[in-house]
Each structure stands twice: as C-alpha cells, then as structure tokens.
Amino acid sequence: MATLTTLALDAMGGDHGPSIVIDALTQALSTFPEVQFIVVGDDTELQPLLDQAQLLGNPRVVVKHASQTVTMTDKPGYSLRAKPDSSMRVALELVATEQAMACVSAGNTGALMTNAYFTLKTLPGVLRPALVSAIPQQQEKFSLMLDLGANTVCDSETLFQFGVMGAVAAQAVLGIERPRIALLNVGEEDTKGNDVVKAAAALFQQSSQLNYIGFIEGDDLFSNQADVIVCDGFVGNIALKSCEGLADLLLSNINENIHKHWLTRWFVKLFYRRLKSSWEWLKPDHYNGASLIGLRGVVIKSHGDANARAFYSAIEQAVAATQRDLPARIRDRVEQVLLEQE
Amino acid sequence: MATLTTLALDAMGGDHGPSIVIDALTQALSTFPEVQFIVVGDDTELQPLLDQAQLLGNPRVVVKHASQTVTMTDKPGYSLRAKPDSSMRVALELVATEQAMACVSAGNTGALMTNAYFTLKTLPGVLRPALVSAIPQQQEKFSLMLDLGANTVCDSETLFQFGVMGAVAAQAVLGIERPRIALLNVGEEDTKGNDVVKAAAALFQQSSQLNYIGFIEGDDLFSNQADVIVCDGFVGNIALKSCEGLADLLLSNINENIHKHWLTRWFVKLFYRRLKSSWEWLKPDHYNGASLIGLRGVVIKSHGDANARAFYSAIEQAVAATQRDLPARIRDRVEQVLLEQE
Structure with missing residues (x-):
C-alpha cells in the first residue's frame, strides 16, 4: 500500500467556524482517496460535527485537540506568545514534525504568517516567505x-x-x-x-x-x-x-x-x-487559497470568510503543492540561482 | 466688464494630437462665456484646425506658438533640459507669469509634474505636489x-x-x-x-x-x-x-x-x-482630469488618450479649481495646520 499524503486542517480559524471545514473535508475525502486528514481544533466542538457528518471512525480522519483558537483580531505577536496551543500552531507543528505534509488554515493572515515562519522556518537561502x-x-x-x-x-x-x-x-x-x-x-x-x-x-x-x-x-x-x-x-x-x-x-x-x-x-x-x-x-471560491511559499513545508491560507466550496478549493491546492513537492523544488531552484549570483 | 478667467491649453501633449483639444475648446467656449483660452502649440498645425473650427479671430481664443513638443516617451529630466520651448512648458509659464490662471495638458505625466514643479514651485510649506x-x-x-x-x-x-x-x-x-x-x-x-x-x-x-x-x-x-x-x-x-x-x-x-x-x-x-x-x-471621460495640487497655480492633467469629451471635462475641472481659487485655499490651510504643529 502506498504511503498516504497527510494534511493538517486548522478547523477553528475561519469566520464561519469549524462546520465549513467539516463540509469541505467530507467532499475532499471522496475526491482524494489517497489523502488522510488531521483535523485540529477544539475536541468538544469537533466531535458532534464529525458525528453528524458520519466521519467518526473514518480511518482517514484523525482529530487532534487544540485548546486555543487564534481570533481574527489577535495580533501576530500575541498569537505567537500567548497561544502556543492554538489550532493554527498545532496544525503547523504537525508539518514541522513531518506528521503532516501540508497545513490549511482560514485563520488570521498575519498570525498564520508569523506562526508559520516561527514554526517551519524558511528554506535555506530564502530571505522571506511570500503569500x-x-x-x-x-x-x-x-x-x-x-x-x-x-x-x-x-x-x-x-x-x-x-x-x-x-x-x-x-x-x-x-x-x-x-x-x-x-x-x-x-x-x-x-x-x-x-x-x-x-x-x-x-x-x-x-x-x-x-x-x-x-x-x-x-x-x-x-x-x-x-x-x-x-x-x-x-x-x-x-x-x-x-x-x-x-x-x-x-x-x-x-x-x-x-x-x-x-x-x-x-x-x-x-x-x-x-x-x-x-x-x-x-x-475567489474557484481559486481560493493563497500559498505561503519559501517555508520548509506547504501552508495554504484560505479566505477568512471562505465557504465550504472555497475551503475545499484550498485543500485541493494543498494536495497539488504536496504531491508536486513544491518546497523541495523551490529549495533546489533558489540554491541554483544563488550559486549563479556568487 | 468683469475680468475674464484665462486658461492655457497645451494643445500638443495628448496621444491624439491637437484636434481633440480644438474640439474640446469649441465646446468650452460656449459653456463658459466668462473664460478665455490661450492655445499653446505649433502654429502651423494649430492655424488650419482653428480655421476649420471657425475660431480664428474669436476674441476669446489666443494662439501662443511653441516650437517643441514633449513626447510620451520623453524622460522628465530630458523634457526639462532639452525642451524649454515645449507647448507644455510654455503653457505652465503662462501660469507662472500670471498670464493664465490654469494650465490643462494631456501630455506625459512625469514630464508635466517635473515641468510644473520647476516652473510653478510648491506653495509655502508644501513639501511635494500631488496628483x-x-x-x-x-x-x-x-x-x-x-x-x-x-x-x-x-x-x-x-x-x-x-x-x-x-x-x-x-x-x-x-x-x-x-x-x-x-x-x-x-x-x-x-x-x-x-x-x-x-x-x-x-x-x-x-x-x-x-x-x-x-x-x-x-x-x-x-x-x-x-x-x-x-x-x-x-x-x-x-x-x-x-x-x-x-x-x-x-x-x-x-x-x-x-x-x-x-x-x-x-x-x-x-x-x-x-x-x-x-x-x-x-x-474616466466623465471625471477625467487629475489635478496636480500643492503648486502655485492650477495644473490639470488630462488622460493621454483623452477624447474631446474627456479633454473638455479636464477644462471644466480647471475652471472650477480656478474659480474656487484652490491654490490660495490650500496655502491658507497648510499654513494653519503647520502652525498647530509647531
């Protein structure tokens, strides 16, 4: 059996709460049979939604509890210092520790960038990640x-x-x-x-x-x-x-x-x-999902007010970037170009 | 008899040559009976157009010859150094010497800003003109x-x-x-x-x-x-x-x-x-005309590819700014605000 691609979904980040993430997940499970998902967020909120969507017990869905949520008004620095157990941070750490290959979040853009930069670091030679x-x-x-x-x-x-x-x-x-x-x-x-x-x-x-x-x-x-x-x-x-x-x-x-x-x-x-x-x-529904590139991992930012269709589109993008191994390609290319500059 | 408002029109600046300026002028003469116009440009090109529009001999239309034309590709510094007799510069100088109250040009934006800044200078206390x-x-x-x-x-x-x-x-x-x-x-x-x-x-x-x-x-x-x-x-x-x-x-x-x-x-x-x-x-036809404000005179920039309707709209704007004495109002206000800062 081939190794499954694993994506971490920050279920708490968007304006509309975790339900749109679960709807998007339901769709993604059927489109991408080779992908498994770690849904990160508040267990007590997630369990009933997963139950309702008949996803409890699905072998390709794992829930990872995170006790905190980054809000849309949290300043980036504050989210970093005060919320080490946010669903956003935990999802990014799953990528940093190679338990997941990509993270998708509809959370606060500034906080996502700061947390991703802190957690994943940039690729060798890359000065700054870009959205x-x-x-x-x-x-x-x-x-x-x-x-x-x-x-x-x-x-x-x-x-x-x-x-x-x-x-x-x-x-x-x-x-x-x-x-x-x-x-x-x-x-x-x-x-x-x-x-x-x-x-x-x-x-x-x-x-x-x-x-x-x-x-x-x-x-x-x-x-x-x-x-x-x-x-x-x-x-x-x-x-x-x-x-x-x-x-x-x-x-x-x-x-x-x-x-x-x-x-x-x-x-x-x-x-x-x-x-x-x-x-x-x-x-934007149809091409929703901005990538944060230049990092040691795939991070996709979905619109904060994304609906399930739009969040699904961000998942699609994460799958594509993962399967094409975008970070490794960027690393290699930056290395080549930097060598030429020397 | 009340003193006439006088506008200087750079007839050569736009993408479509002087004919659209003459068309706009014809319309403006009938809408603004209290305004007279100095049309600045190449005499040999302007005379036939004015003749055709039956404006030769009109007491409210004066032609001022200028031997040079700033092109759309001229660099600002070049237009300033190498084209002291451009229709644009001559039109601006008419404002600087108070022979005209405003200048309207569809010419190269960068050149217009540089020439206007050089010819008219900013109002006291104003750091930079703005478009x-x-x-x-x-x-x-x-x-x-x-x-x-x-x-x-x-x-x-x-x-x-x-x-x-x-x-x-x-x-x-x-x-x-x-x-x-x-x-x-x-x-x-x-x-x-x-x-x-x-x-x-x-x-x-x-x-x-x-x-x-x-x-x-x-x-x-x-x-x-x-x-x-x-x-x-x-x-x-x-x-x-x-x-x-x-x-x-x-x-x-x-x-x-x-x-x-x-x-x-x-x-x-x-x-x-x-x-x-x-x-x-x-x-943009309907609100064509950006003002260059902060200068000791009214300068209206029409779109380079303005048609006669759009150039007319820029003239309208010049008349309004002149009649409301915009430069003097800006001077007074900047002075007030700067005093408060001290």
Missing part, C-alpha cells in the same frame, strides 16, 4: 502574484527571490514551462519606479536562468502579459483588494440599473446562469 | 484619491500634507463640508502597515483640525467610507491602474458570454443604453 495566489487573466488563463501581504517592506533581493519562487510555483502548479516573470511598477520604462524595484530589475536582468520580461503596470495585471507578477506585500495587498472593491461597486451598480425595468428583470432571470458564469469564474 | 483625482463611490458619490503617481516615495509628513491638501480640494471641488480623511493601508488596525503609514497616522491623530477616520483597506476604496484617500504615488498609481485592468477583464468576459446566444445579443441591442449607463458613469 502567493493565482489571479485570473484574459483568455481564461491564470497567473501567480506575490507577495500579497506577508511582507509590507521588501528589499530588492527579496523581490528577486519572490520571482524565483513564483516561477517554480507557476511551473509546478500552473504547468507553465518557462514562466514569464514581471515586476509590478508605475511605468514600463527602466527609469520608472522607486529604488527597490529598479534594483530588483537589475538582479533579474543579471540572472541567466529566469524568463524576466520587465516591468508591467497595474492595467496589465489581468491582461495575460506575465505568468508571475512580483511586488511587495503592501502594494500587492492593496492592488488586489482594490480590485475586489471595484468588482463590488460594478456589481451593485449593474444590479441597480437592471432592476429599473421589468423586461431587464425578466431577462436576468432567464439568463441568470449565463450571466453568472461571467462572474463565477472570477470569484 | 489627485476623483474616483467613483457607492451611492453615485465621488471621493478624492492622492497621490496617484507624482511621488513614488513619500515620507509620513508628505502623506500628512496630502491629507490636508486633499481635504481642501474635497471641500472646494466636491462641496463636502468636513471631508473624512483616510490612509490606505493593508489593514485597519493601528499595528498594520509599514513605518511610513503608521507615522503618518500619528500625525493625523495629533491634528485637531482634520476629520481623520483612520486606515482603510483596498476593498473599501469605492465603498464611500472616506472622502479623501491618501497613499504614496507608487501605491496609488498601481491600485487605480489595477482596477482599470480588472474592468477591462470583466467587460471582455461579459461580452464574450453575451455573444454566445442570439437572445442575449438581441437583448443587449435593445437595452444597450441602460446597460451602458451602468458603466458610463464609471468611465
């Missing part, structure tokens, strides 16, 4: 963008490493042979931007091993110009969240206009599915 | 966002001043009594963000004269939480351009889905106007 996610592109493609908030300040070497790690992930996860790497900037010319992006561009240009294509601007974030889009976590977080804000504005506005006339209302009912499919593909 | 624009909000409101690209690196004092200047502009231009000022950040808690935004937040909190409401995240950029949204030019430029990119992606995607069925195609034809109005309001 990376797939973002939709023209022609129904996807690209990876990083960092999305793990590091609010980055130096040029760190941005360069994000490009290296992002390219490995794009290859492993999106199946892109020679990913096009771009730096997000305020202009495409060499003279544009601040000193950090300019110095990072110089590092990319010096490396012979990467397919670096130059700067791209915000309006090309979704135009399928690049497979890996590199920026610091401050810019990345604000850029993507601003896009979320705009999508909300557009939807509410269209909705308002549509409801002004009976014929448009009728039409929308009739074509609801078709219209919806325009948006569905863009909704 | 500010109105952005649409929920409930069909508008807010001002700054900086959108004039300064790729800002210290906390500069961000604080942007808030002060933005509030004056929101009061004068949007008519908001006590504008809510927010700093754009990666989280709403005090501990979030980089050192610069945290220090800027402290400056806002110390000031008794401003309605500072704290940090907002990108997903609240359009949710009508704040009237003045402050960030550095690197973040502001990328956030807004990313939103443009997303809007393009959504439109092309919806378009594709709609054209898959004859009934949806028919429906779209029938309801084109109504659907269009959902988007029109969001299109």
Whole structure:
C-alpha cells in the first residue's frame, strides 16, 4: 500500500467556524482517496460535527485537540506568545514534525504568517516567505502574484527571490514551462519606479536562468502579459483588494440599473446562469487559497470568510503543492540561482 | 466688464494630437462665456484646425506658438533640459507669469509634474505636489484619491500634507463640508502597515483640525467610507491602474458570454443604453482630469488618450479649481495646520 499524503486542517480559524471545514473535508475525502486528514481544533466542538457528518471512525480522519483558537483580531505577536496551543500552531507543528505534509488554515493572515515562519522556518537561502495566489487573466488563463501581504517592506533581493519562487510555483502548479516573470511598477520604462524595484530589475536582468520580461503596470495585471507578477506585500495587498472593491461597486451598480425595468428583470432571470458564469469564474471560491511559499513545508491560507466550496478549493491546492513537492523544488531552484549570483 | 478667467491649453501633449483639444475648446467656449483660452502649440498645425473650427479671430481664443513638443516617451529630466520651448512648458509659464490662471495638458505625466514643479514651485510649506483625482463611490458619490503617481516615495509628513491638501480640494471641488480623511493601508488596525503609514497616522491623530477616520483597506476604496484617500504615488498609481485592468477583464468576459446566444445579443441591442449607463458613469471621460495640487497655480492633467469629451471635462475641472481659487485655499490651510504643529 502506498504511503498516504497527510494534511493538517486548522478547523477553528475561519469566520464561519469549524462546520465549513467539516463540509469541505467530507467532499475532499471522496475526491482524494489517497489523502488522510488531521483535523485540529477544539475536541468538544469537533466531535458532534464529525458525528453528524458520519466521519467518526473514518480511518482517514484523525482529530487532534487544540485548546486555543487564534481570533481574527489577535495580533501576530500575541498569537505567537500567548497561544502556543492554538489550532493554527498545532496544525503547523504537525508539518514541522513531518506528521503532516501540508497545513490549511482560514485563520488570521498575519498570525498564520508569523506562526508559520516561527514554526517551519524558511528554506535555506530564502530571505522571506511570500503569500502567493493565482489571479485570473484574459483568455481564461491564470497567473501567480506575490507577495500579497506577508511582507509590507521588501528589499530588492527579496523581490528577486519572490520571482524565483513564483516561477517554480507557476511551473509546478500552473504547468507553465518557462514562466514569464514581471515586476509590478508605475511605468514600463527602466527609469520608472522607486529604488527597490529598479534594483530588483537589475538582479533579474543579471540572472541567466529566469524568463524576466520587465516591468508591467497595474492595467496589465489581468491582461495575460506575465505568468508571475512580483511586488511587495503592501502594494500587492492593496492592488488586489482594490480590485475586489471595484468588482463590488460594478456589481451593485449593474444590479441597480437592471432592476429599473421589468423586461431587464425578466431577462436576468432567464439568463441568470449565463450571466453568472461571467462572474463565477472570477470569484475567489474557484481559486481560493493563497500559498505561503519559501517555508520548509506547504501552508495554504484560505479566505477568512471562505465557504465550504472555497475551503475545499484550498485543500485541493494543498494536495497539488504536496504531491508536486513544491518546497523541495523551490529549495533546489533558489540554491541554483544563488550559486549563479556568487 | 468683469475680468475674464484665462486658461492655457497645451494643445500638443495628448496621444491624439491637437484636434481633440480644438474640439474640446469649441465646446468650452460656449459653456463658459466668462473664460478665455490661450492655445499653446505649433502654429502651423494649430492655424488650419482653428480655421476649420471657425475660431480664428474669436476674441476669446489666443494662439501662443511653441516650437517643441514633449513626447510620451520623453524622460522628465530630458523634457526639462532639452525642451524649454515645449507647448507644455510654455503653457505652465503662462501660469507662472500670471498670464493664465490654469494650465490643462494631456501630455506625459512625469514630464508635466517635473515641468510644473520647476516652473510653478510648491506653495509655502508644501513639501511635494500631488496628483489627485476623483474616483467613483457607492451611492453615485465621488471621493478624492492622492497621490496617484507624482511621488513614488513619500515620507509620513508628505502623506500628512496630502491629507490636508486633499481635504481642501474635497471641500472646494466636491462641496463636502468636513471631508473624512483616510490612509490606505493593508489593514485597519493601528499595528498594520509599514513605518511610513503608521507615522503618518500619528500625525493625523495629533491634528485637531482634520476629520481623520483612520486606515482603510483596498476593498473599501469605492465603498464611500472616506472622502479623501491618501497613499504614496507608487501605491496609488498601481491600485487605480489595477482596477482599470480588472474592468477591462470583466467587460471582455461579459461580452464574450453575451455573444454566445442570439437572445442575449438581441437583448443587449435593445437595452444597450441602460446597460451602458451602468458603466458610463464609471468611465474616466466623465471625471477625467487629475489635478496636480500643492503648486502655485492650477495644473490639470488630462488622460493621454483623452477624447474631446474627456479633454473638455479636464477644462471644466480647471475652471472650477480656478474659480474656487484652490491654490490660495490650500496655502491658507497648510499654513494653519503647520502652525498647530509647531
């Protein structure tokens, strides 16, 4: 019998409590017969939910009790110091001690990054872990963008490493042979931007091993110009969240206009599915799950307000990253590139 | 007879040449009978266009010849050193020498900022000029966002001043009594963000004269939480351009889905106007024109690829800023706030 892949699920982290995690687990058990799960959280809350889902006694489901829960308002440092037995920390420690191959959590992003960094440490030579996610592109493609908030300040070497790690992930996860790497900037010319992006561009240009294509601007974030889009976590977080804000504005506005006339209302009912499919593909549910890469283990961050569908999608991503052994690939690649720099 | 307001138009700056400027001018002459215009550019190109538009001999239209044109690819420093007789510079000098009260240009943003800074200088006490624009909000409101690209690196004092200047502009231009000022950040808690935004937040909190409401995240950029949204030019430029990119992606995607069925195609034809109005309001045409504020004069930057409608909208904005004497108001307010800081 082949060795099972084991994932640790932080069951307590999300906004909607452990029930969505159990729903997602139920689905994952049937899709991934070769995966077993360690569900980490408060035993007294988990047992009834598992019972209800008829998962008690399932040989592929283990419950690991954790007495504490990191809340959405806990500061990262506080979660680290005051909550050594949080479901998040315990799930990460299962990865650090190789009892699990990956951890999935919908918990507080800052706390997850701090706890993961502390528990797992970065890979040799890697300066900082980065939060990376797939973002939709023209022609129904996807690209990876990083960092999305793990590091609010980055130096040029760190941005360069994000490009290296992002390219490995794009290859492993999106199946892109020679990913096009771009730096997000305020202009495409060499003279544009601040000193950090300019110095990072110089590092990319010096490396012979990467397919670096130059700067791209915000309006090309979704135009399928690049497979890996590199920026610091401050810019990345604000850029993507601003896009979320705009999508909300557009939807509410269209909705308002549509409801002004009976014929448009009728039409929308009739074509609801078709219209919806325009948006569905863009909704985070379908590509939910940002990876924290650069660590000695796979850590997937699900949206805090993820539903079961979205949490399942994060589990899917954890399985893919584990099976493709993303951390080892990143380690090898970073080593190669660092050697060239010496 | 009342003194006429005089605007200088850089006729050569935009992607589409002087003809759209002349079209916009024709419209502006009829809307603003109290405004006269100095059209700056290459005489030999302008005369035939003015002739065609029957504006030759119009007492409210003066042509000022400029032998050079700043191109979209000219670097800011180059445009300053090598093109002292560019239409852009000459138009700005008309403001500096008080022959015009405002300058409107669709030229290269970087060059416009550099030339404006050099020609007009900042107001007393103002550290840096900022590029500010109105952005649409929920409930069909508008807010001002700054900086959108004039300064790729800002210290906390500069961000604080942007808030002060933005509030004056929101009061004068949007008519908001006590504008809510927010700093754009990666989280709403005090501990979030980089050192610069945290220090800027402290400056806002110390000031008794401003309605500072704290940090907002990108997903609240359009949710009508704040009237003045402050960030550095690197973040502001990328956030807004990313939103443009997303809007393009959504439109092309919806378009594709709609054209898959004859009934949806028919429906779209029938309801084109109504659907269009959902988007029109969001299109930059209608609020085109970013102001460069903090200078000793009014400078309005129109989109480089502005059509006549959009350039007209930038002229409208220049008239409003001039008539409300925005620079003097900003000067007075900055003085007040700086006095309090001492």
